[in-house]
Amino acid sequence: MIERLKAMLVKEFIQVLRDPRMRFVMFVIPVVQTLIFGYAVNTDVREVATAVYDLDNSSQSREIADLFVKSGYFRLEARVYDDKKAQELIDRGEVKAVLRMNRGLSERLVGGRGAQLQMILDGTDSNTAGIALNYASRIVGGYNARLQEEWGARHGGVRTFPGGVELVSRAWFNENLESRNYYVPAVITNIVFIITMLLSSMAVVREKEIGTIEQVIVTPIGKGEFILGKSIPFILIGFINVTIISLVAVFWFEVPLRGSIPLLYLATALFLMSSLGIGLLISTISRTQQQAMMSAFFVLFPAILLSGFAFPIESMPQIVQWFTLVNPMRFFLVIIRAIFQKGVGVDILWPQMAALLLIGVTILSTAVLRFKKTLG
Amino acid sequence: MNGANATTTGESPEAQVSLHELTRRFGDFTAVDRVTLDVARGEIFGFLGPNGAGKSTTIRMLCGILPPSSGSGTVAGYDIATQSEQIKNQIGYMSQKFSLYEELTVEENIDFYSGIYRIPAGKKAERKEWVIEMAGLAEQRGTRAQALSGGWKQRLALGCAVLHEPPIVFLDEPTSGVDPISRRSFWELIYRLSGEGVTIFVTTHYMEEAECCDRLGFIFGGELIALGTPAELKAGFPGQIVEIGCERPFELLQRVESLPGVKSSALFGAGLHLAVENAEQTIAAIGRELPDLDLRMERITPSLEDLFVSFMQAQGRAASS
Incomplete structure (x- = not known):
């Protein structure tokens, strides 16, 4: 044997x-x-090519666009000023996201009324789009919290919401979700x-x-x-x-x-x-x-x-x-x-x-x- | 002519290989049909037949790698249907493919089979040298098998097959694709083994090799159609052979085929061989019928090839009628 x-x-x-x-x-x-x-x-989503469609062109709208870019998740690829151009960039795949802010955004914010901003995403890659959307809402959420704090400070230290729920997340075993x-x-x-x-x-x-x-x-x-x-x-x-x-x-x-x-x-x-x-x-x-x-x-x-x-x-x-x-x-x-x-x-x-x-x-x-x- | 079944019916005590009505079918096709024969110890038995006649199938059954459909057989006294593992220790087998490991050197191939056959440690070196000397491979010990020429591969394959000194050796078309000089030196090895008492069962379709065998069996369409020594087979040839030397043998073939008394005809070298009932009568008849042609005609002793051709034509006619 x-x-x-x-x-x-x-x-x-x-x-x-x-x-x-x-x-x-x-x-x-x-x-x-x-x-x-x-x-x-690499399924991590970073530096999503983004077009900024800023019709308001105010300090507020520029600040929001800055927050997106500084987060590292979005990269400013182009500035557009009409729907046609935005559509074309998405069609050609040059950008995966368009951040649109309408005229009057700053006015409404200063006036204490709510304003809307629009995020258009290329949904062909559903995975990336979903993750990018998630990042976008986090950025907007952070901006809102800051607006509220500033509002409160200006109105005699009163906070609109004295206490909310804050999500503190931690990914075990792979802390940076790599x-x-x-x-x-x-x-x-x-x-x-x-x-x-x-x-x-x-x-x-x-x-x-x-x-x-x-x-x-x-x-x-x-x-x-x-x-x-x-x-x-x-x-x-x-x-x-x-x-x-x-x-x-x-x-x-x-x-x-x-x-x-x-x-x-x-x-x-x-x-x-x-x-x-x-x-x-x-x-x-x-x-x-x-x-x-x-x-x-x-x-x-x-x-x-x-x-x-x-x-x-x-x-x-x-x-x-x-x-x-x-x-x-x-x-x-x-x-x-x-x-x-x-x-x-x-x-x-x-x-x-x-x-x-x-x-x-x-x-x-x-x-x-x-x-x-x-x-x- | 001796009928296949008339000469032997198995069971001889000296027989190293003994087949009785051995049959192998593949679906509807009968590859080997009720073959009965004996091969005695030390004999060189030649198994002849065209391609597809059932030669390799018979050998595979004898080696225990293909179970028979019916009939029986023994090799070295062991039953081929039930004792194939015991048979494997008693036989050497070499196929027409010279199945060596191409990536391995000459020595490594020998070492592999020497391990597989469990040659005792004390004998290993001696057997290896024996194979290398026999095959004339002293210079090529470290050469990979893939770099060897056909003749060397063939001798190395034979060496590996008889490394364990089996009493019976099966050779399945061992000389196909090898040059005539290598073929001759291979047959010297076969005689040497036979002289040492080894029983050799060899298939071939070279007639000059058939002449070298002690006894022959012709197989055609799976049936054994003739069995005997070369001399017996020639003596038993039914009729006579006329050799015709001429310029355009192919044209002549068609003209003489229809003459009375011509049983079979075939191209042979630069001329024709006719199998006839009476040589003198045929020579005279051809002289009368074709006086315009300058033909050299002569009665000759039938060769094995004449036998082979006339067997095959006779079988072919029997099959078509």
């Missing part, structure tokens, strides 16, 4: 490490992906899934395609020895990928890693049962490496979309949410994010880990049963 396994492993490692494309896929791709997610995928902290650790799930599933299925199918499998199955090697020999290198590669991505996340992007590192590896081991199991299953239904690749992508896209990586599972329709329950990525993602940001342990994460174990054992045993050491 040990001797044959050793021979298989030596051979597999030589094959994997001698192929420059394989080395690239294993060591360069994880770093590149982590960098892409760290830099490019999307990087959310996405970079999650790259682990994607990379480990893609690389171990794809490479393990292709490693088996390549032997079919080249014909070496025919030579191997006439030897007395056992099915278990063959499968283990094929899997162990990819288990190691999975752990190496977790390590590389974690190092880039922590030391380059300064994403906090608050939880236990052994727990991170234990969860990876549980997840690898599923990803290697799927890889092995694919190899039992594919004859060529191309077929294996097609099947892998067929699994990959729904697995990523239904994992909660980019789109929250809670907002999916109930039926789709049920589908996510068989997706190992979904559970691994919760564990990874919790270990990195919350620093929680097995006491909290055991349900996800149990789910990974159950899914993993099911997939892996199906794959092993289906895997035949005969042809035809």
